Amino acid sequence: MIVLALDTAGVDCAAAVYDSGGDRLLGDITETIGKGHAEHLIALIDRVLAKAGLTLDQIERIAVTVGPGSFTGIRVGVAAARGFALALGIPAVGVTTLAVIAAAHQPQAAGRPILVAMDAKRGEVYLQTFGADGLPVNEPQAMLIEDAQALVAEFDGLLAGSAVPLLRAEVGTTPIDTVANVFPIADVARLGAAMEVGDKPKPLYLRGPDAKPQLGFAVARQ
Known part of the structure; x- marks a missing residue:
């Protein structure tokens, strides 16, 4: 099975193409951008498909990180995964960070x-x-x-x-444990390939967004 994996849940914008039959990563790109995932993701997908030597219609499953993580970034990735899955007629699965x-x-x-x-x-x-x-x-x-x-x-x-x-202050960090949360795209792909297909992926928010509308400024409906 050929899986397109996406991650926009943290500071990275990442995509990978993975062949689960041979446990082979056919192509992957990870760019640390902080913000602006919506502007980068589609071009990144085009580039990773070219790197893998495949076209979008050869993808058999989409896997996407669903959080917890960046409130806006998660929505970008999930929306893209669901859109591609609908257009291609293939399943999409959500992988928690x-x-x-x-x-x-x-x-x-x-x-x-x-x-x-x-x-x-x-x-x-x-x-x-x-x-x-x-x-x-x-x-x-x-x-x-x-x-x-x-x-x-x-x-x-x-x-x-x-x-x-x-x-635990006395525990040292590994290269993966950095100040920012990062989610290796190869692991997103492998987990997504192994999952059973269920409901459509949706954001996993464990608390509300940091930005909230100000009280007292709501406009009454006419």
Whole structure:
């Protein structure tokens, strides 16, 4: 199966073409842009298809990161994935960013469970635990840093994600654990290829957007 994987959930704008039959990455491009995913994504898809030597009508599945992450970026990626899936008549699946981080760190875990902790800002972290088999043990959640620190103190496994320095100072970071949350596109592709097709992908928001309309300025409907 040929999978087109997309990630716009963080500072990167990334796309990859993956052949699940041979476990081969046919082409991938990751650009760290911070913002402006909507302006970059379509051109990036064209470039990654050219790199893989394939056309869009040869894609058999779309995989996209659905969050948690950038509120606007997630919407861009999900909208693109659903649009391509509808136009091509193929399925689209949503991959959580927490699952991507867990998959990226599984070789380091050496058979231990993984607790993924992403810095959510505003004194909070996004958390989810994955078993040694890579499958989620619980649902993703947003938690205050103080509460997460107490949970981490009792966890016997590998910590991964951008919030690791906030939760356990003595634990060093890996190249994947940077100040910004990043989600390796190869892992997005592999996870997306292995998923069962279900509902259409939709954004995973564990809390509301940072930007909110001002109260008292609503215009009454006529």
